Amino acid sequence: MQFKDQIDFIRQHMKRNKLRVATTILAATMGCAFLIVLASVGFGLHQTITDDVLDNNMVTQIEVAGKTDGDTELAPADIPDAELQQIKGMEHVIAVVERNQPEAEAEIMIGNRSTYSQVVLSSMEEEQKAGFALSEGKMPAKAGEVVVGYHMAERLLTEAEMEKEANGEEVEGFAGSLIGQTVELELTPFLNEGEERTESSTWEFVVTGIAKEPAKDWMTDVAIYADSSWAPIFNEELGLEKGFKNILVYADELQNVGGITDALKEDGFYVYSVTEELGTMNVFFTALKAGLIFVGTIAVLIASIGIFNTMTMAVTERTREIGVMKAIGAQPKLIRKLFLMESAAIGLIGTALAVVISYGISVLANWLVPIIILSSLGEEDAAGISIVISTIPWQLVVIASAISIGVAMVSGWRPARKATQIDIIQALRQEM
Amino acid sequence: MIKIKDLQHHFKIGKKGNERHVPVLKSVTLEIGKGEIVAILGKSGSGKSTLLHILAGFMSPEKGSVVVNGQETAALKEAEQASFRLANFGFIFQNFQLMPGLNAFENVELPLKIKGMAETERKMKVQKLLEKVGLDQVAGHYPNELSGGQQQRVSIARALITDAPIILADEPTGSLDSETEKEILLLIQSLNKKLGLTFVIITHDEEVAAVADRQYRLHDGELVKGEQRHAV
Structure with a gap:
């Protein structure tokens, strides 16, 4: 089956179960958006602190x-x-x-x-x-x-x-x-x-x-x-x-500061540069971001239960159709691929929506939260403070998308496998 | 074209550990030539559907062999069976087995999609065939908008679309009234004559079996030769 026909095929099936597919996509969206927004706070705080360090130092x-x-x-x-x-x-x-x-x-x-x-x-x-x-x-x-x-x-x-x-x-x-x-x-x-x-x-x-x-x-x-x-x-x-x-x-250049710092240290000089401070900070924030991504992944895993249910229901409902397809010559791997593509599509649409929503939440958080924090600090304390609560770098989008779509495909794997194992004779005996 | 030799099969009945073996096919041997219509008659539970299922590769026989166009079908793996079916068999089912979410055109087009044929080529092919079987006016209709006869015509068109040389028909008129049954049987006869297709028809109905060049009757798992062709 050509790729375009496979896309058409899963689109038709998704249209037939609009409400169920929509709620599953919503769950996937929420899970992925939670992951991105949560991790973006780690990235945002890292940026705030890094900017603060760089602003207060001649970086070179x-x-x-x-x-x-x-x-x-x-x-x-x-x-x-x-x-x-x-x-x-x-x-x-x-x-x-x-x-x-x-x-x-x-x-x-x-x-x-x-x-x-x-x-x-x-x-x-x-x-x-x-x-x-x-x-x-x-x-x-x-x-x-x-x-x-x-x-x-x-x-x-x-x-x-x-x-x-x-x-x-x-x-x-x-x-x-x-x-x-x-x-x-x-x-x-x-x-x-x-x-x-x-x-x-x-x-x-x-x-x-x-x-x-x-x-x-x-x-x-x-x-x-x-x-x-x-x-x-x-x-x-x-x-x-x-x-x-x-x-x-x-x-x-900033990239050469680390090398010069190390060389001077080797020669017995007591030195301090911005890379020293950033180095310690980066270790801490990398651990924090990894932790936040891990917590966010749990939300994606919860959403995956929805995808698993939807795909299992889809296989059960379409048993007769799968039987007919197998009878008229569809390869088991084609059946598996179609179901995997459907669960991946749910993950993909959910992820795309989640990315858009996350950027919206990020912009809103960066506007609203600093107002609340700065107003509570008072005018004098707030002078010169710039706070970034949430940042969504492209790397975070890639990581979150890979996790979300990967989890969606894993959720669809078992139902897809079940679909390939459907017995043609039993399937054809099912009532319409 | 089709050589069935010493085919044996039995079913297990009862709970595990206390099973009973019921023989369904006892040493069935049959040869079907190219362009023949062969009818297998039998009562419910006589094993005629089991014979069709083994012939189609939906299940493997316990003993014996089925050779179709020189290929021993039991030797094929699942994926190879699927490809073999797509190339050699067209199926007509009693309850039509159409995809409810696809219209008549799309149902007929489905095997060509599975085959991976290019869109323009397959659309032309489906259009031509629908005209040939008199369905061009209802091409956009979904199965639930079609009569039983029309649905079976769609099912026949789907069986023919891949140019498979053998059509396996399981009770092809079982869900139709007598008027429509005649229409469908005439269509089968005409396709057999015009296209030289081989038909294997499984039925319990003597009138349906009458369109066949040869008739066989399955009784207690044994195949007995029956009457020759009569006019419909």
């Missing part, structure tokens, strides 16, 4: 927190320059940024305005290679030039404005552009316990650029970015030691 950034040489533990500031040069030479490494911070409190002043700041001393050339970008202006070219954080201007307040802000009133900060302005940087060494307040020192810088706005809304950048050649000058003037040092290695 690897932080070097120190090094061990067996017995000796080295802080980032003590790692020899030659070793950092070696890292720079590694494949897929595009930049190694050494950020120094003097052990001192920093205050920026312009006229009668001031703000507390953070001094970042780094090689501007390496920073640019690593992706440091400006929202306006240009990178420093001379020793006395700096870049300031995106929020610096709005945080430069007069005393009156500071008071206003303390009272909850809105303040504007420095009006106009800081580019070309001369700012004063006052550094006061941090005090250790029992130490007397030491003298502070002041330097003047010309602002040549404003850093790009931070990726997250809630981040405020009031740093002052100056060349690393200032580090020894500050330390000497204030009588400080080396200060804090942050070493950041940048990979060309």
Whole structure:
């Protein structure tokens, strides 16, 4: 029998038992939709957490927190320059940024305005290679030039404005552009316990650029970015030691971060990258998703009882017809195939409907649930939080469809086998 | 064309462990040539249907052999039996055995679908045959919309559609009135003459058996030769 005729044949049979077939399809749809929606919550939460991790990290950034040489533990500031040069030479490494911070409190002043700041001393050339970008202006070219954080201007307040802000009133900060302005940087060494307040020192810088706005809304950048050649000058003037040092290695692409991380670890470096965090998380969420798919499969198995019943009834009702078909020359494998195709069709239609319905439920859940969660958190806590409750990737659709159609075919297997075993003589004796 | 030799079969009656063996066919031997109409007469329970079922391959005999067109049918596996039936036999049943969900055209078309014939070719073939047996006007009607005679004509058309050389008819007029019975018997005779088809008719009715070239009677499982052809 040609495939088209087989399709016609099962379509005619399904039409004859519309109500029974429709309710069976409904059960298959519900089972499969339950599986997809349930698992989609696992996929959705995984995405939410992954996005959160990626949003809060430079994904190609690897932080070097120190090094061990067996017995000796080295802080980032003590790692020899030659070793950092070696890292720079590694494949897929595009930049190694050494950020120094003097052990001192920093205050920026312009006229009668001031703000507390953070001094970042780094090689501007390496920073640019690593992706440091400006929202306006240009990178420093001379020793006395700096870049300031995106929020610096709005945080430069007069005393009156500071008071206003303390009272909850809105303040504007420095009006106009800081580019070309001369700012004063006052550094006061941090005090250790029992130490007397030491003298502070002041330097003047010309602002040549404003850093790009931070990726997250809630981040405020009031740093002052100056060349690393200032580090020894500050330390000497204030009588400080080396200060804090942050070493950041940048990979060309996210896929190479894991390889570089592993290589650095082998060399004894203490490193941290986003792949470390994602790796642990992926194991947890893969287990969670597998668990949810397993629970969802139980619903599909329950639906399969309906398919089994429907197909058994179909075989019983059509015993005479099957007998006639066998008598006039239909092969047992054709009979089996027709019944298997019918149960597969029920599974297929059920799955197709389930996929459409699941996407609908997913969209609805992603719209409704975050509203409920965020409203219960309050405006402040909810700021910057983005929640994805349900995600249906194509892999989930493939897995769920395979399970659903597979289970439908397995359910139809026994009735189909029973159909092939029908005795022609007994079947022909049945009343119409 | 058909050679039945020393065919023996019995049925088991009674509960398991306390069964009784009842012989149905006792050493039946028969040869049927191409283009013959042979009638097997017998009372209810005489074994005539069992003989037809063995001949058609619906069941296997306990002893003896059935050779159809040179093929020992008992040696065939189930799937091979099905193919063999499709190629060699057409069936006419007492209660027509039409598919209730298919119309007359589709019922006749069914064996060709099973055979895997292309749609255009088989539609033309069915159309021609329905015209030949006078059913073209009711081709779109479902079995429950047809008279008994029309249903049996559809059944005959279904038996003929595959060009099988042998038609096995089990009480072909058993569910028909006498007028329609005559019509159907005339159709069988005309098909036999025009197409040279071999008919094996199982019946309890002497009038039906009268269309046969040869008649046999099954009595107590033994085949006895009967009368020659009479006019219908």
